[in-house]
Amino acid sequence: MNERIYRVLEFNKIIDRLIDKADTSLGKTLAKQTKPKTDLETVLNLQAETDQAVQVLRLNQTLPFGGISDIRPSVKRAEIGGILSAAECLQVQSTLYGTKNIKRFMDQMEEPEAPLIRALTEELEPLSPLEREIKSCIDEHGHVMDAASDALRQIRSKIRTSESRIRERLEALTRTKSNMLSDAIVTIRNDRYVLPVKQEYRQAIGGIVHDQSASGQTLFMEPQAVVDVNNQLSEAKAKEQIEIEKILKELSLKIAEEHVALRHNIDVLSALDLIFARGKLSQAMHAAMPKMNDRGFIEMKQARHPLLTDEEVVANDITLGEDYHAIVITGPNTGGKTVTLKLVGLLTLMAQSGLQVPAQDGCELAVFEDVFADIGDEQSIEQSLSTFSSHMTNIVDILAHINDKTLVLFDELGAGTDPQEGAALAMAILDEVVKKQARVIATTHYPELKAYGYNRDGVINASVEFNVETLRPTYRLLIGVPGRSNAFDISRRLGLDESLILAAKELIGTDTKSVDHMIASLDTARRQAEDDYLKAEAYVEEAAELKRDLERKWQEFEQERDRLLEKAEQKAEKAVEKARAEAEAVVQTIREMKSQHELKEHEWIEARKLFDEAKPSLTKKQQKQVDKKVKDETLEVGDDVHLVTLNQNGTIVEKISNKEFQVQVGMMKMKVKKNQLEKLQPKKETVTRPVATVKNKGSDTKPELDLRGERYEDALQQLEKYIDDALLQGYPRVTIIHGKGTGALRKGVQEFAKRHRHIKSATAGSAQEGGSGVTIFEFK
Known part of the structure; x- marks a missing residue:
């Protein structure tokens, strides 16, 4: 794709908006590099990613990109043996923490499916051991903690002890020698604790002078009493720096060992941020995902220019590339011809970059190898080129590179020279572009090109609508309707004498042949429209009849369903009655066996088997209906439930959300998803009867x-x-x-x-x- 087209169609402004939607510097950098792709498969994949991001955002969800930064320079330095600073190590830890949060978010997100985004997040490696190692050594402010090593803990303990001793001695001097001090405070000069001593008491205090005030009246002295302790403190601080460097070197080596995984994480995080930036931009523009093809077919439905405000923009339908490969737009200045031209080109570039387009659902765009445009005044004073020369230089370059996989946009084709010659050149250029089967949209003022659209196969006229009543353009594109001059109508409404208007009409020359062709074509179009209207009426009637037939069949289906349900209920009731009778018989048998002798193990098993056989059986379909009925019930705190995955019963003790509950199972409490719970029906209260204890002599249970x-x-x-x-x-x-x-x-x-x-x-x-x-x- 040629770079000039991005400036001409203002694609760079769309990229600026995309950059603003990215959450991280990684995403912003990748967004800045966004360019249209020319492979259909790649474009389809990009569009699918964007659509999945839009689905996630539509549910008020988004990936948590907090804490993630571009750590690639730090990783590179660690890889070549450099020692990272504590702040750089903290950035690595923070990025790994953000990576873990993103993976956790996707694992917990149930809807939507978003398979492409999930596949990307599955490639992330949280590297939890490395994150914990850094976190155990460096605090959230980027300082190496005492706990980073035993040696560092001991050194800092010594530092604190020395500082405490120094302060105690100096504070004692501030109390006893306050008259010799400019201020009774302890301060620091050259990393050593000192006192502000008056010049005249220098000898009385004694020690080392480290600094003096601007007036020279105050000397910052280190009293002799603390020199040795200050020396010990300096040594300890030097050891502290050595130990810190040792710790950072070890962390840097561990980061270097994971450089491949860390770089891959950054690449994936960059891609995810860009995907969601595209989704956010789509929401901001109220855009839709276009269908994509490599046949050069364009069908825009209510397409809007993304750089115009809602008050300025006018939605238009544009079709190109199937019945005709070229559109010639005619109409007055400021009517919206150039905006329409840019709209088609800009939306094409956006779609090929994976961006959704501001249009209705169902629009379709093509993937082109190249998009060319000759729009605006390209006059170059430096090159001593006229407007016409500049345009022709650009057009010559375009004609040398076009094929059936290119889209060409010409604004005011042939302008800037003699009208007759310009019109002839415009028609010749359009013939060449159409011959090479490129898709082309051209705007023009030349009336000769109105006839051109009727005399060439694969070419259609279009115009921008003009409201004669308000004397303003409506900016609505009319495909198939050539633009006509509104000069006479406008002059009449502005008050020009009618005789002058009639005289002007007499002076107009007409090309009879062109007019005949145009009239014939318009008549054909009218008759085609009438035929289409009749067919549409027939389709509507047929659809209405089909609707009535479906409603009748649906009513019959509901009646049959009710009959079958009633029958099934009757059958189930009989099965329950039978099971109840069999259960009573089993109970009676057990009582008789108990009265005769104590139950043996095998007798007990046989009795249990009789109970199991007494259970009424349901078909798989009935069982599914029972399960669905239970799952559809509302779950509340206190409900008894069955945990499907654990095959255990429990009680709901807390409702965390509509989709998650805390359940008490025996001694344990656990969080469980709603789709893993089945509500148990409350047991009916029954009269408690004494039941004889059945001893199981065969058991080996110990006391x-x-x-x-x-x-x-x-x-x-x-x-x-x-x-x-x-x-x-x-x-x-x-x-x-x-x-x-x-x-x-x-x-x-x-x-x-x-x-x-x-x-x-x-x-x-x-x-x-x-x-x-x-x-x-x-x-x-």
């Missing part, structure tokens, strides 16, 4: 549980399962061995006992049983 050495969460899960087994076994009391340790596990065991409805008491064991290292549960 004690040893939880020592277990993790807290794992220990409580084991405890919950053990209590269930112990209750089934029929133990009256059990011993829980948790050890003494920090006391956290003991406290957790006792808290568990308070919440369990079957545990009567929980007491510490006796000295012989293990004392506070065990807890005895008594069951109700």
Whole structure:
């Protein structure tokens, strides 16, 4: 793409707006380099990225680019063996922190899908160990912390001790020798603590003079009493600098080891910032994603020039490249012809750069290898070229490079010379461009070119509308309608005598052949429009009939659906009744078995199997309907729910958001997404009846549980399962061995006992049983 076109079509102003939308210096640098691409696949990918960014922004979301900066110079210095400053290391840490935030944001974002943006963020490497290493050494202000190394901690401790001793001695002197001092303060000169001593008391104080006031009446002296301690302080500070340099050197080496990943992160972060900058610019311009093709076809719907204000801009429909490859726009000056020309060229450049265009959805643009334009007054005094010569020089260069993959824009083609010769040249130039199958839009004043559009295949006339009533242009483009002179109408409205207007009309010469062609063409167009209108009416009637047919079938479908649902409910009710009867029979069988003898393990399993077989079965479709009904219900605090992923039941204790809840599962609390929860229906209150305890003689459950050495969460899960087994076994009391340790596990065991409805008491064991290292549960 030739560089001149960016200035002519003011593409650089669009890039300036894009740069303003970027959040980081990385994105701004990349935005400044934005140029139109000439490969269809690349352009489609850029447009898809921008559209996905717009979808994210539409949901009031955006990537958190805070803390990210261009660390490439620092990484390069580290790579070649340089030692980075603490501030540079902090920039690396901050950028890695920002990288981690972006990855976390995309992981938590459920909608929209945004696969291209997600794919980019997956390439980011947070390098958490390196980030933590830098953070442990350098604070948020860019200072190396005492904790960076043991040696630095000791050195700084010595520095603080020395400074404290020096201040104590100097402050004592300020109290005892205040009359000898200009001011009773301790200050610093040449990194050494000094006192402001009056000139006449120099000998009385004694020590080293480091500075004096402008008048010479005050000497800044280091008393002899603190010279040795000041020397020790200076040595310690020198050691501090050596140790700091050692720490920074180690950090620089670690940064150098990750230079490939760090550079790749910067490249990805730059690309992400640019993508979202394009999305933000699209929102600001109320733009839409265009379809793209490589056939040279352009169809703009209500396209608006992006550099005009809402009050100035007029939306236009423009089609080019299918039935015709050239548009010749005629009409008065200041009518909007040049704006229309620039609109087509500018939107083409924007689309090929991955930017959405200010137009209605459904517009389509082409990917061109080159866009050429001859617009405006290119006269060059320095080169001694006239306006016509300058234009022709530019046009000659354009004609040498055009093909079927180029878009050409001519403003006032052939202007600046004799009208007859200029018109002839304009037609010859247009013939050459059309012959090479380039797409071309040209504006002109020449009336001869109005006939040209009717005498050439692949060429169509257009004009900008002019309101004779208001004597102002409307800036609306009319495709297929040639521009006509409004001089007589305007003169009449301005009060020119009618006889003069008639006389002027008599003096006009007409090209009969051209007029005949034009009239014939207009008649053909009129008849085509009438035929299209009749076809449109037929389509409307057909669509109305189709709508009525669909409404009738939909009503029949709803009736059939209701009938099937009623039938399914009846069938389900019968299945439940049958299951209830079978369950009653199973209960009776168990009672009879219990009255005869104690249940064996295999008898108990058989009884459980009978219960399972009594459960009514649902089809997969019915089960999905049940699941959907449960999922569609509103979840609130206190609701009992089932965790699908863990296959556990719990209770909602906190509503974090509409999509996330905190759930209590046993002893644990966890954050769970709504789509992973199923609301459990509340149990109906029933009369509690005494049930005989069923002993399971085949079980190997012991009367004690040893939880020592277990993790807290794992220990409580084991405890919950053990209590269930112990209750089934029929133990009256059990011993829980948790050890003494920090006391956290003991406290957790006792808290568990308070919440369990079957545990009567929980007491510490006796000295012989293990004392506070065990807890005895008594069951109700």
